[in-house]
Amino acid sequence: MKLKSSISVVVTVLFLTACKSDKQIEQMTTANDESLFPKGDKLTNGYFTGEAFLKPLLPRDANNDFAIGSVTFGAGARTNWHTHPKGQVLIVTEGKGWYQEKGMSAQAITKGDVINIPKNIEHWHGASAANKMSHIAITNYKGDENAVWLTPVTDEEYAVANKQ
Known part of the structure; x- marks a missing residue:
């Protein structure tokens, strides 16, 4: 029975x-589905548009001259334009978003994509207008600096990326 x-x-x-x-x-x-890592704490440092969250995974230490964190962007959220003096690697763990280098077209990014960002390249990354996106960021240090934050991505710049 x-x-x-x-x-x-x-x-x-x-x-x-x-x-x-x-x-x-x-x-x-x-x-x-559950996210690979918890969302973390809301970023309120002024370097992001929209809701973004950081879950630190590995701080810089005596063995590693880089830090690792999981960043979750709500739909429409993005970083400011910025550079990294020794580069950065992004590993997209969920969702859909954008990565754009200054002067280039934005590239769609999705789960499983790996973006190797060379040192001192001005860029931004974040979620698409309709989807959240999470990525692991591996950010190298040069001295005590791992990022140089610049101006916000304008709504017009962001809209162009989302029309592609």
Whole structure:
């Protein structure tokens, strides 16, 4: 009797899943997925537009001349333009967003993308207008400096990226 009941449940779940659209299934899956790392603390340092959060993962120490953190951007959130005196690596862990170097077109970034940012290249990164995005940032130090923060990305610059 227990086997017949289990089979009935499996058949019902398969039937209901088959009746759902791909978008409904994606929404169910996304709602049940947990982020790789906790969201962390809201960034209030003035270097971000919109809601962005940082979860430090590994501070600079005697063994490593870099810091690692997970950054979560709410939809529409982004960094200011900035540079890194010894470069940075981004590993996108969820969502959809943008990476743009000054004078170049913005590049769409999604889960699994790895962006190797050379030293002193002016750039910004963040979520798309409609999606949140999280990435792991590995940021190298030169002396005591790991970032040089510049001006905010304008709404016009951001809108151009989101039209691509």
